[in-house]
């Protein structure tokens with residue numbers, strides 16, 4: 584028992600690279616503690632469903648354990664790894680390392696997402712854009728997913744679902760034009776952008792981030808994103824078809840902590856969804872269940888429905904009372920969201936070190 588604990592502790596402190604040698608053994612050990620952990624769907628995706636542990640890449644191993652909620656094996660956040668680029672952008676040293684160009688992109692994104700003591704509108708839209716690209720995937724129907732189509736297709740952005748994402752989509756198109764010649768794709772830009780954006784918000788999680796997705800210009804099927812008027816049962820059903828369980832859904836909608844609405848109620852343009860928009864705190868969860876929420880806070884019917892849903896109650900309370908536990912849950916759920924529809928997850932590369940440090 585003590586040996587196992589020591590080994591698992593050691594694993595959590597190892598860099599992803601250092602854990603490469605023993606993926607099968609690591610998973611077996613991590614599995615020993617699974618039963619005692621609170622888990623959600625823990626459903627594997629794409630190639631990770633069938634690849635043997637011995638065939639897993641470092642990123643494949645990490646994502647697999649995050650999807651399995653094996654927190655003892657790997658944390659969905661990495662709060663400390665810092666990547667140093669081996670050379671200037673465009674140099675042969677930089678071109679030789681997949682994460683190098685992403686360091687330059689992440690730095691540009693972090694500067695663009697910075698508001699006055701909070702993350703700005705571009706950052707908030709970038710978080711939502713990440714959801715709206717990946718969240719179009721359906722397990723039962725296929726199609727959609729994190730493929731960049733929300734920006735690359737000619738029609739997707741114009742859908743009513745995507746109103747309010749114009750600034751982030753235009754900025755992603757600008758970064759794409761600037762960095763595409765270095766091998767950078769839109770699907771990765773959108774997901775890296777969402778991850779840089781969350782950690783750019785005060786108190787935001789530093790979720791692990793991966794690159795190597797394929798792009799698509801084919802518009803995702805419509806009708807795959809949630810309605811702000813949906814009841815809790817239909818939200819849960821919609822997200823279950825994306826392999827996202829209730830607790831993961833509750834963690835993800837917490838993104839509305841940073842949010843400001845413009846299109847739900849045109850008479851209240853600029854109303855936030857909690858009293859501290861642009862800050863990744865747990866006030867959203869608390870004000871949603873408060874008997875007297877502040878009058879200037881605009882609560883979405885979908886969030887209200889979920890906050891009162893019995894199966895969501897425990898997670899809602901847990902996140903309302905715990906910034907660290909929510910950040911961890913959000914990061915895990917976001918890693919899942921960020922690889923929906925990706926067929927070759929094992930070919931991705933982890934570049935978490937390029938992210939700004941949390942503040």
Ligand code: HEM
Nearest residue numbers: 707710711747809810811835838842843844845846847885
């Ligand atoms: C239950 C499902 C969800 C519904 C019905 C929903 C709906 C909405 C709506 C209607 C807005 C306001 C858009 C506007 O008026 O400009 C919004 C904003 C936002 N949503 Fe969601 N959302 C959901 C889940 C999510 C998830 C899973 C994420 C992220 C992982 C997310 C991130 C955001 C962010 C960051 C904003 C703020 C955008 C801004 O301030 O410009 N939402 N959402």
